[in-house]
Amino acid sequence: MSPRLLHFNAFIWPNGYHESAWRLADDDVRNVLGLPYFADIARTAERGMLDSIFLADNVAIAEYRATHLPQVQFDPIAVLSALAASTEHIGLIGTGSTTYNEPWELARRFATLDHLSGGRAGWNIVTTVTPLAAASFGQRGHPDHADRYERAEEFVAVASQIWDSWADDAIVGDRDGGVWADRAKLRAADHHGRYFDVEGVQPFPRSPQGRPVLVLAGQSGAGVRLAARHAEMAFSGPPSLEAAVAFRTDLHAQAAAWGRNPEQVLVLPALMVTIGGTEAEARARAERLEELSSSEFRWQNALYTAGLDPDAFDPDAPLPATLWQDPSPSTRTDQLFAAARARPDASLREIARRVTGGAGQTHFVGTPEQLADHVMTWQDAGAVDGFTIMGSTLPYELTAFVDHVVPILQRRHRFRTEYTGPTLRDHLGLARPDV
């Protein structure tokens, strides 16, 4: 049996995913605030025939980040809607929080994107780790992890009812008879649950893909359970090959237990890449990025991505034991607390160095050949269906990936040489859900 084609999702993070990337970019720092910056990157990804581009979402930001990193947390769906007009094929995946949105409103926005893009929308379902968002939304507190995932489960069920509230063949278009759509083919959402009460039909017909492609990046037990039930693409995955095989096997077994076909659950973990023409060149690029990084940023970021407020801590003192003795509120908090438990006397600044970056990704540094070998090894081991590629700098790494890695994988018959259908589901080989 010939190996299956790989899938690639390009994570667009302004200037690149490495915290120092913006300091190496030589154009105006404000460029990341304009549509041309995003459109150029999206078109590069499309030139490489990648499956999709991806935008993260953090509904609120901590002020410390403004010092250290470009702050460009636009509304992803608004940006992707604009990119729908400047691209033709590439999938458009955006993040939407189930904790800080209402199902009606978010389902409608993603279905709008799916219509406007001709069936290219994907929704990365997140529950939002940072507690800062609560204050922005006038809420007293950030719900705990279990509560967030319970709400997410109900949210997805309601969103699906909204998307499915028009039958695919509801539009009649009978000008003579004066019938635009067959009302009998509408079935209003009618949901009354613990978190939501939603009734009504989506204010426009079902979108080209029926539902946007559902994506999840949860790593905890609850996160993986939600993915097993609903996700068609998973972004998470542990850094070692053996653990990644176990992760995908477990996700697929859980999906099968829900009566789903595991082949319809693709695993594309995040992989930060730094590419060079030679290994030495790639290493020099990665080292330069590290040299420019700040220990101030690292400790604050380790707390922030763990859902803690950096302003409340002293970086030169150990992380208070009272904190890490309690159960961790999230996977990322686990990583920080495990580092603190391993070295209880070390300062926060020191333990922060041991914690991985924001999305828990691994960092690949090497040549296009080496990267092609790496992704094929992981695919052949059954660890992945592809990767979510995070250029340590952008657009440089993505351009290098498209111009040098993609052709190698095409020659080895591991990557498409043309798009075979118009929708993101077509690119990914995912079935279109029935009503």
Ligand SMILES: Cc1cc2nc3c(=O)[nH]c(=O)nc-3n(C[C@H](O)[C@H](O)[C@H](O)COP(=O)(O)O)c2cc1C
């Ligand atoms: C590639 C990737 C992208 C992510 N994007 C976001 C995001 O945009 N917004 C967000 O709040 N969380 C994001 N996350 C975090 C996950 O949704 C999730 O909360 C995290 O992996 C921890 O898992 P858990 O929620 O099961 O504990 C991302 C994670 C990964 C691996």
